[in-house]
Amino acid sequence: MRILLMIVLVMALSGAARPQAAPGLGAVLERLERLEKQNTELLDEIRRLRREVEAAGGPLRALEERIEVESGRVAEQDQIKVESTQRVPVRLTGMALFNVFRNTRHGGAADNPTTASIARGPANSSATLRQSVVGLEFHGPETFHGGRFRGSLLLDLFSGAGDALNQQARLRTASIEGQWETRGFLVGQEKPIFAPREPNSLAQVGVSPLTAAGNLWRWRPQARFEQRVKLGSAADLQARIGVTQTDERGISVPADLDPGQIEQRRPALEGRFQLSRAIDDRRRVEVAPGFHWSETRAAGASVPSRLFSLDWFVNPHARVEFSGTWFAGRNLAKLGAGGVRQGFTVLRPRTRDQQIIPVRTRGGWAQLSLLATPRLSFNLYGGQDDPHNRDLVPGGIAKNLAYAANVFYKLAPNVVVGGEVSQVRTQFLNGQRPLNNHYDLAVAYLF
DSSP states (O other): OHHHHHHHHHHHHHHHHHHHHHHHHHHHHHHHHHHHHHHHHHHHHHHHHHHHHHHTHHHHHHHHHHHHHHHHHHHHHHHHOOBOTTOOBEEEEEEEEEEEEEEOTTOTTOSSOSSOOSSOOOOEEEEEOTTOEEEEEEEEEEOGGGOEEEEEEEEEEEESSOSTTOOEEEEEEEEEEEEOSSEEEEEEEESOTTOOOOOOOSSOSSSOTTBTTTBOOOOEEEEEEEEEEEOSSSEEEEEEEEEEEEEOTTSOOOTTSOGGGBOOEEEEEEEEEEEEEESSSSOEEEEEEEEEEEEEEETTEEEEEEEEEEEEEEEEETTEEEEEEEEEEESOGGGTOSTTTOOEEEESTTSTTOEEEEOEEEEEEEEEEEOOSSSEEEEEEEEEEEEOGGGSOTTOEEEEEEEEEEEEEEEETTEEEEEEEEEEEEEETTSOOOEEEEEEEEEEEEO
16 A cells, blocks of 8 residues: 555656656757757858868969069079169169161161161161160168169160171260259259150160151250149149250261361250149149250351250040150251251351351151050151251251151060051252151060
8 A cells, every 4th residue: 555655656746847847858959959050050151161262272372372482582682682882772774675677768878767868779677686775773872851862874785887796885874863852953964954755666766766857855964953843732843954065066067167166065054844733643734845045156156056845745545645845946956956967057158257047947746655455555656857948058958757656565564576667758958858668676675
């Protein structure tokens, strides 16, 4: 009986405890279900991340390889870096330029003639590396009042007879320049202060494009001062003024005048004032008037040399550029103008009332450029030199015109191939009008 009562009591107690335990078991099951769901979500996230990593594996490997290459280059540059004896960083710069060209029958003996010859000769073709340029650039540390000094020296191989074994180095430009926040100065040999622009060409490097046809580029010793003024957030004024050295050697001297009666070098005053305005990050407008003022001393007389110029650069579209220079003046032979450097004329020679007059002239050039792609560009340019016919002696050049079209393509960031077609037309006072065509293929390696 006691055993029966104990069994009944145990059964009753177990029945009373079962309802109390049920809620705890359900909570545990619910928690397990949530954990299983979270584990499933985590597994899905891991699979997704794994797929993204696998997909990005190529670019990541490429980035790692690029970092390794750049690190190697930095280490290499650290080993071969060049310093002067004054521990100033020096950079080698220049261009190895190979040209293959052909002139038609009025080209004369020049590689790239600036005027057409009256005499008709055989067409000639040639190849050359003499227009290659090599130079040094150096940058000094910061100096007083936050200024910095820099300099450059550029040479080419355009001197000598021109054949493969007779080429000599020639000084092109060299300068020492100090720059501060709003001003600077330069001493050296550079282009004229009033004429800093020139057309784009790989065919004409030893002699600047459109020489004797509107481009006054002659490199000359000079000392100049520069002042920059901000005119608001998008405009500024750059004023340059200085003293340059003229060179009367090589000008066309009248037959009635002894070259020894001409003072070969004289000082000149030049200036240029450029107004610039940015349209946006990639477009801008630049306009600059300029002047030249000097005297030529010949046979005891003083022949004035005066010039006014206006140059410009406009890119109304990010891929279109329009630039050029216009000038007018007198006695400009020393600057590369006046036809074949016709600077002045002797009137009534070998008489008591002998008079020397300056040749008046005007001219200029313009260029239209199309930057089709980052690698491909096209240029179309032309110019003329038009002296006043009444100031010339019989047989002189009444007008000289030249125009060209070229294309450049970058095989690599520092390797450019180009082709150019140009023509020079020369008009003589006696009525002759010869022309010469020039065809050029070029390969340039920039360094």
